Amino acid sequence: MALAFPFSAIVGQDEMKLAILAAAVDPRIGGVLVFGDRGTGKSTAVRALAALLPPMRALVGCRYACDPADRAPRCDDCATLKSAARPKTHLVPVPVVDLPLGATEDRVVGALDLERALTQGVKAFEPGLLARAHRGFLYIDEVNLLEDHLVDLLIDVAASGENVVEREGLSVRHPARFVLVGSGNPEEGELRPQLLDRFGLAVEVRTPTDLAQRVLVVRRRDAFERDPEAFCAEWHAEDERVRKRLVAARKHLDQVRVDDAALEQAARLCMALGTDGLRGELTLMRAARALAALDGERAVTDAHLQRAARPALRHRLRRDPLDDTDAGVRVDRALQEVFAP
Amino acid sequence: MTAAPPADPAWADAVWAATLLAVDPQGLGGIVLRAGAGPVRDRWTKLLHGLLPARTPWRRMPSHIADERLLGGLDLAATLQAGKPVAQRGLLAECDGGLLLLPMAERLGSDTAARLARALDDGEVGTERDGIAQRWPARVAVVAFDEGRNDDPPLPVALSDRLAFHADLSAVGLRACGDADHDVAAVLAARARLPSVTLDEPFAQALCATAMRMGVASLRASLLALRAARAAAALHGRHAVNEDDARLAARLVLAPRATTLPAPPEPPPEEPPPPPESDTPPPPLNEQDVQELEERLVEAAQAALPAQLLAALLNGEVARSGGRVGALSASPRSGRPVGSRAGLPRGGARLNLIDTLRAAAPWQRLRAAEAPPGRQRIHVRGSDLRIARLQQRAATATLFVIDASGSSALHRMAEAKGAVNLLLAECYVRRDQVGVIAFRGKGAQLLLPPTRSLVRAKRSLAELPGGGGTPLASGLQAALVTALQVRRSGAVPVVVLLTDGRANVGLSGAPGRSQAEADALQLARQLRAARLGALVVDTSPQPSPSARALAQAMGAPYRALPHAGAAELSAAVRALPRQA
Numbered sequence: 001m002a003l004a005f006p007f008s009a010i011v012g013q014d015e016m017k018l019a020i021l022a023a024a025v026d027p028r029i030g031g032v033l034v035f036g037d038r039g040t041g042k043s044t045a046v047r048a049l050a051a052l053l054p055p056m057r058a059l060v061g062c063r064y065a066c067d068p069a070d071r072a073p074r075c076d077d078c079a080t081l082k083s084a085a086r087p088k089t090h091l092v093p094v095p096v097v098d099l100p101l102g103a104t105e106d107r108v109v110g111a112l113d114l115e116r117a118l119t120q121g122v123k124a125f126e127p128g129l130l131a132r133a134h135r136g137f138l139y140i141d142e143v144n145l146l147e148d149h150l151v152d153l154l155i156d157v158a159a160s161g162e163n164v165v166e167r168e169g170l171s172v173r174h175p176a177r178f179v180l181v182g183s184g185n186p187e188e189g190e191l192r193p194q195l196l197d198r199f200g201l202a203v204e205v206r207t208p209t210d211l212a213q214r215v216l217v218v219r220r221r222d223a224f225e226r227d228p229e230a231f232c233a234e235w236h237a238e239d240e241r242v243r244k245r246l247v248a249a250r251k252h253l254d255q256v257r258v259d260d261a262a263l264e265q266a267a268r269l270c271m272a273l274g275t276d277g278l279r280g281e282l283t284l285m286r287a288a289r290a291l292a293a294l295d296g297e298r299a300v301t302d303a304h305l306q307r308a309a310r311p312a313l314r315h316r317l318r319r320d321p322l323d324d325t326d327a328g329v330r331v332d333r334a335l336q337e338v339f340a341p
Numbered sequence: 342m343t344a345a346p347p348a349d350p351a352w353a354d355a356v357w358a359a360t361l362l363a364v365d366p367q368g369l370g371g372i373v374l375r376a377g378a379g380p381v382r383d384r385w386t387k388l389l390h391g392l393l394p395a396r397t398p399w400r401r402m403p404s405h406i407a408d409e410r411l412l413g414g415l416d417l418a419a420t421l422q423a424g425k426p427v428a429q430r431g432l433l434a435e436c437d438g439g440l441l442l443l444p445m446a447e448r449l450g451s452d453t454a455a456r457l458a459r460a461l462d463d464g465e466v467g468t469e470r471d472g473i474a475q476r477w478p479a480r481v482a483v484v485a486f487d488e489g490r491n492d493d494p495p496l497p498v499a500l501s502d503r504l505a506f507h508a509d510l511s512a513v514g515l516r517a518c519g520d521a522d523h524d525v526a527a528v529l530a531a532r533a534r535l536p537s538v539t540l541d542e543p544f545a546q547a548l549c550a551t552a553m554r555m556g557v558a559s560l561r562a563s564l565l566a567l568r569a570a571r572a573a574a575a576l577h578g579r580h581a582v583n584e585d586d587a588r589l590a591a592r593l594v595l596a597p598r599a600t601t602l603p604a605p606p607e608p609p610p611e612e613p614p615p616p617p618e619s620d621t622p623p624p625p626l627n628e629q630d631v632q633e634l635e636e637r638l639v640e641a642a643q644a645a646l647p648a649q650l651l652a653a654l655l656n657g658e659v660a661r662s663g664g665r666v667g668a669l670s671a672s673p674r675s676g677r678p679v680g681s682r683a684g685l686p687r688g689g690a691r692l693n694l695i696d697t698l699r700a701a702a703p704w705q706r707l708r709a710a711e712a713p714p715g716r717q718r719i720h721v722r723g724s725d726l727r728i729a730r731l732q733q734r735a736a737t738a739t740l741f742v743i744d745a746s747g748s749s750a751l752h753r754m755a756e757a758k759g760a761v762n763l764l765l766a767e768c769y770v771r772r773d774q775v776g777v778i779a780f781r782g783k784g785a786q787l788l789l790p791p792t793r794s795l796v797r798a799k800r801s802l803a804e805l806p807g808g809g810g811t812p813l814a815s816g817l818q819a820a821l822v823t824a825l826q827v828r829r830s831g832a833v834p835v836v837v838l839l840t841d842g843r844a845n846v847g848l849s850g851a852p853g854r855s856q857a858e859a860d861a862l863q864l865a866r867q868l869r870a871a872r873l874g875a876l877v878v879d880t881s882p883q884p885s886p887s888a889r890a891l892a893q894a895m896g897a898p899y900r901a902l903p904h905a906g907a908a909e910l911s912a913a914v915r916a917l918p919r920q921a
Contacts, residue, residue: 038502039561043462100467101456102408106695107469114426114472114695117702118719129469142455142499169703185499186794207558215549218563222545225368226536 003228006235007048008242010041011217012208019201019311020049021242022290023179024137025249029286030200031158031180033143033191033315040205041217042183046139050096052243056135060088063127064134064174065095074175095136097129097178101145108150109157109165110172125172130163133178143182144191154180155198200283202315204328249293256292257299258285265305265338272334275316284312302339309335349517351509355385358506358593360523363392364531364572366440366482369505369565370461373496375487376510378444382486384518385510386442389484392528398439402432404448411456412468413477417694424718426472433457433466434477446485446496454497457483461503471695505565507597523576531575538571540582547635551591554639556601566594584634588641596642681727696727738774738791738832739764739914742820744840744880745781746811758802760878764837764914765798774832776823777801780816782809783850787819791827810852813844813891814860817868824873835874837914838897841881842888858887865894876900876913 010017016034023032034042058065062077068089070078081087099108110128117123129138138154140146146154157163163176180199184191196202208214224231263285270281287308288300295304314327358372376382390399408414409431416429432441433456441457443449460466466479483504487496501507545567552563573586681693683700701721708720741761761777768775775798776791789801817838824834844857848864868875875897879888884901892899900913 037558038499039559098467100412100469101452101459102412103469104471106472107474111472112699112702114699114702117699118420118705119425121703121706123703126472141459145452145455186796207560209553211546211550211553214553214560214563215546217560218549218567219545221560221564222540222567 003232004047004051005041005044005221005224006232006239007045007052008238009220009224009231009235010045010048011220012213013041013045013205015311016042016045016203016205018291018294018307019203019287020045020181021246021249021294022287022308022311023181023201024049024053024246025290025293026253026286027177027179029179029283029290030198031182032311033196033199033202034181034183034205035186035191035202036205037207038185040207042205043139043141046096046137046181046183049137050094052239052246053094053096054243054247055091055093057089058092058135060090064131064176065092066175067135076172076174095132095134097133097136097138099129099138099140099146101142103129103150105150105153106167109153109163109167110174111165111167112170123169125165125170127174130157130176130178131174134174134176136178137181138178140180140182142184143195144184144186151195155195158198196315197279199315201287201311203311204314245294245296248296249290252296252298253289253293255298256289258289259299262288262300262302262305265302269305269309269334269338270313272338273313273317273331275313280313280316284308287312306335306339349513352381352385352513352518354593355508355510355513356388356519356522357589358508359385359389360392360528360576361569361572361593362482362484362506363389363528364576365535365568366393367464367480368568369482369572371440371483371485371504372506372508373446373485373487373501373504374508374510375489376513377488378486380515381510381513381518384515386484388520389440392523392525393440394525394529398436399442400432400436400439401442401444404443404445404450404453406432406453408456409470411453412466412470413473413475414468415471415473415695420698421719428473428475430477431466431468433460433479433481436481437478438480439482441481441483443483443485445488446500447487447489449485449496449500451497451499454500458499458503502559502561505569505594508593509597527576530578531572534578534580535571535575538574538580538582540567540571540574543631543634544570544582544584544587546631547638548587548591548595550635551638551642552595552598554601554635555595555599555642557595557598558600559598562594562598566590569594584637587634587638591638591642599642681729683724684726684728693727693729697721697725700727701725736774736793736832737835738776738827739768739835739837740776740778740791740820740823740827742778742780742785742816742836742838742840743805744811744813744816744838745779745805745807745809747781747808758805761802761837761839762799765795765802767914768795774827776827777805778816778819778823779805780812780819781807782812783815783846784812785815785819787823791823791832810846811840811844811857812846812848812850813840813842814848814857814864815846815850816840817861817864818848821864821868821871821873824868825871833874835876835914836868836897837876837878838891838895839878839880840888840891841879842877842885842891843881844887861891862894865891869894869896 007017019032019034023029034045036042056065057068059068059078059081061081062075064075064077066074066078068087106128108129110126110131113122113124113126140154157176158178158180161175161177163174165172182199208217220231266281266284266288270284273280275281284305285300288304291304291308292298292300297304310328310331313331317327317330355374362369362372374382374385376385393399402411411431411433413429413431413434416427419427419429460479460481461483464478464480465476467476468474483500485496485500485504489495495501548566548570549563552566557563567590570582570586570590573589574580574582577586579586681696698719698721701719704725705720708722712720741764743761765775767773774791774793775789775795776787777789777798779786779788788805789798792798820836820838824836827834844861845854846852847856848860875895877888877892877895877897877899879885879899879901881888881901888901889899898913
C-alpha cells in the first residue's frame with residue numbers, strides 16, 4: 001500500500017478531524033459520516049487515520065483477530081484456540097477496511113470457500129470484509145451510491161456487532177464490531193434516514209473559500225505527490241503527537257467524569273431540538289466524554305458538550321421538508337438557548 | 342518542430358491538451374472532449390495516440406460495462422479448466438499505464454463514474470467480488486468523449502472533476518484542423534524532465550487566485566492546473582514554470598470550468614496572507630508582481646471562454662455544478678443482481694455462474710467418483726444451475742411543471758408551492774427523482790433537472806420567481822422534452838402540471854389568447870401521444886373549464902387545488918400509470 005497523506009497535514013476541516021479522532025477514542029460512539037463538497041479530503045482523512053492508529057493485540061490464528069482479553073470465546077476460532085493452555089498473541093495493525101464500490105454480497109458477509117470446495121470438496125467458510133473489519137473501521141466511500149441490499153445488511157451487522165451467515169449450506173456466526181465511517185456528496189442523492197441514524201457523528205465539509213488556505217491545501221497536496229517519503233518524514237513528529245494524544249485519551253476515557261449537571265444539559269439540548277429517542281443524548285454524552293479525554297481533562301464541561309453537539313445531533317433532527325434551515329444552524333440556535341447565561 | 346498551418350483556436354487548445362496529457366497522463370487524469378463521432382474527433386484521437394510512446398495501453402470502454410469486466414473478477418473459463426478459482430483482471434487493470442477511452446461518456450451512470458474516480462485517485466483497483474479479493478495497479482488516464490447535444494445532461498461531475506482538460510471540438514470543421522507541433526521524442530524528453538520541474542510560489546498563488554475568481558470551487562481544479570503548468574514547462578525544456586506555462590494551464594484547465602465572470606481585482610489586502618507556519622518559507626515575493634501575474638492569468642483564461650458559456654455567464658445562467666443521480670437501466674431484463682435462485686437460464690434469465698459453481702462445489706468429490714475417470718475437472722449438473730435475480734431500479738422522476746405567471750402568482754402561488762413541498766416530502770420517502778420546470782413571461786425554464794437531492798429541489802422552488810404572461814404551451818413543451826430525456830436515461834417520468842389553464846402566450850412567444858390556447862391543446866395531445874403519466878392540478882380559485890379541457894386533451898386526471906387536500910394530491914400522483 002502506498003504511503004497515506006499524513007493526518008496532521010490536512011489543512012483546516014477541524015470538525016471532521018475532531019469527529020474522526022473522537023470515534024477512534026470511543027468506538028461506542030458509533031462511527032462518523034462525512035458529507036460534503038468534492039475534493040475536500042474526506043477519503044484522505046479516513047485513510048490517514050489508518051496510519052495513525054496504534055496496533056492492537058490479537059490471538060494468533062484467529063481469523064477474526066479477536067481480543068485475547070475477551071473472556072468468553074466469541075468465535076469458533078477462539079473457542080478452539082483458548083482451550084489450549086497458553087494461547088499465543090501478537091500485535092496487528094488496526095484494520096481500516098475499504099468497502100470498494102461494486103463489492104458483491106458474498107465478499108462482504110463471507111461465503112463458501114470456493115477454492116477449498118472445488119479442490120478438496122471441503123465445506124469451509126471464507127470470511128468476508130465484515131470479518132476483516134472486526135475491532136477496526138469499515139470505510140465506505142460514496143456511501144449514497146451503495147446498493148440498497150448491502151446497506152440493509154451493514155445496518156444490521158453494525159447494530160448487532162455480529163455477522164450471521166446463512167447461505168450455501170453454511171451456518172456461521174462471528175463477531176463483527178466495527179466503527180462505520182462513510183463519506184459522500186449530498187448532490188448525488190440523500191441517504192436513507194435509517195442509515196443516517198446509524199452513524200454516531202455526522203460532519204459537513206465545505207471547500208475553503210479563503211485564498212491563503214486554498215493555496216496551502218494545493219501546495220501540500222502537490223508536495224506530497226511529488227515526494228511522499230520526504231513529505232511524510234516532515235510530518236512524522238506532528239503525526240506522532242496526535243497518536244500520543246489518541247492513545248492517552250483511550251487510556252483514561254473511563255476515568256472521565258460526567259456529572260449530573262452535564263447530563264441534564266445534554267437532555268435539555270436534545271429536548272430543545274426535539275430529537276427522536278435516546279440515541280442522540282447517549283451519543284452526545286459519549287462524544288463529549290471522548291473530547292474531554294482528548295483534551296486530557298477529567299470531567300465533561302459545557303465547552304465539550306457544545307463542541308460535540310453539532311456532529312452528534314445534526315443528523316438526528318426531525319426532518320421537516322418545509323424547513324430549509326441548515327441543520328447545523330438549528331443546533332447552534334438550540335445551543336444558544338440552552339447555554340444562555 | 343514544423344510550422345503549424347492556421348488552425349481553429351479550439352482545435353489548437355485541444356491539441357495542447359493532448360500533448361500535455363501525453364506528457365503526464367496519470368497526473369492530469371485525462372480530458373473531457375465534447376465532440377460527436379466524426380473525422381475531427383478521429384483526427385484528434387489519432388494525434389493523441391501518435392504522441393504516446395509505443396506500447397502504451399489504449400483501450401475503449403463501453404458505457405454499459407459490467408463490474409466484473411471493469412474491476413476484475415473470476416475468470417470462469419480458467420476456473421473450470423483449473424478446477425480452482427482463477428482471478429481475471431478487469432479493464433482498468435489491463436489499462437495500467439495507459440489511456441482509457443470512453444465513447445458516449447455522457448451516458449455513463451454515476452456508479453460507474455464513481456468506480457473510475459476511485460481508480461484515478463488510488464492508481465489501483467481493488468475488487469471484492471465473486472470470492473475474489475485482489476488489488477491490481479491501474480494508473481490510467483481517461484479520455485471521455487462527451488457526445489451530448491445541448492440539452493443532454495453533462496457527464497457525472499465525480500469524473501469530470503478529476504480530468505484536467507475540458508475541450509470542445511463540436512464546432513470545429515475538418516479543414517480548420519492543423520497538425521501537432523510535437524512528436525513522441527519531445528513527449529519522452531518532457532516526461533524525463535517532469536520530476537525536476539519546479540513551480541515557484543507566485544505561480545501557485547496566482548493559479549489558485551485565478552480559479553477562485555472564475556468561480557471554480559473544486560480544489561482539484563487548482564491542483565490540476567499546477568500540474569498542467571509543470572507539464573507545459575517540461576515540454577518546453579524548462580526546469581521551472583514560467584508565465585507562459587501558467588497562462589496555458591489557466592486557459593486549458595480553469596477557463597472551461599468557470600462559473601462566474603472574473604470580478605475586477607480586489608484591493609490589495611492590508612496584510613499579506615500569513616505564510617504557512619510549517620511549510621518551507623516562501624521566497625520573499627513582491628505583492629505587486631503576484632497581483633499583476635494573477636491579472637494576466639485571468640485575462641488568458643477569460644479569452645478562452647467559449648462564446649456560449651460567456652453568454653450564459655453574462656446572463657448569470659450557469660447552473661451550480663450538480664451531480665447526477667445514476668442513469669438507470671430501462672430494459673426489463675436488466676437490473677441489479679440481488680442474489681440468485683435455482684432455475685434454468687432461459688426466457689432471458691441470466692445464469693449466475695458463481696453461485697452455480699458454489700452449488701456444485703460440495704458434490705465434486707462424490708461426482709468425480711461416479712463419473713468415468715479423466716473426462717472433466719468439474720461436474721456441474723442441471724440441478725446446480727442458478728439464475729440471477731435482477732431487481733429493477735427504474736426510479737420514478739416526478740416533473741413539476743409550475744405556472745408562475747401573473748394570473749397564478751398573485752394568490753395561488755404560495756398554495757401551489759405548499760402542495761409541491763408536500764409532494765416533495767413524499768418523493769423523498771420513495772427516493773424518487775424530482776425536477777422542476779416553471780413557465781412565465783415568454784417561455785419556460787428548467788429550474789431543476791431531475792435529481793434526488795431534496796435540498797436542491799427546495800432551493801429551486803424557493804427561488805421561483807413569479808409574474809408575467811402564461812406561456813402554457815412552452816411549459817408543456819419543456820415538460821415533454823425533459824420527460825423524454827428522463828425516459829431515455831431509464832427512469833419513468835411522471836408530469837405534474839400546476840396551472841389555472843389560462844394560456845395567453847403562444848409557443849412563438851407572441852401574446853394572444855386564442856393562439857396560445859390552441860398551442861397548449863396541441864402540445865397536450867402530444868404529451869398524451871407520448872403516453873406520459875400526468876396529473877393536472879388546477880390552481881385557479883374556482884375550478885376553471887380551460888384547465889379541465891387541458892387535462893382531457895392530455896388524458897390526465899384533473900384535480901382542483903381548493904378541493905384537493907395534500908393527501909389526495911399525493912394519492913393522485915401515486916395512482917398515475919407508470920409506463921417506461
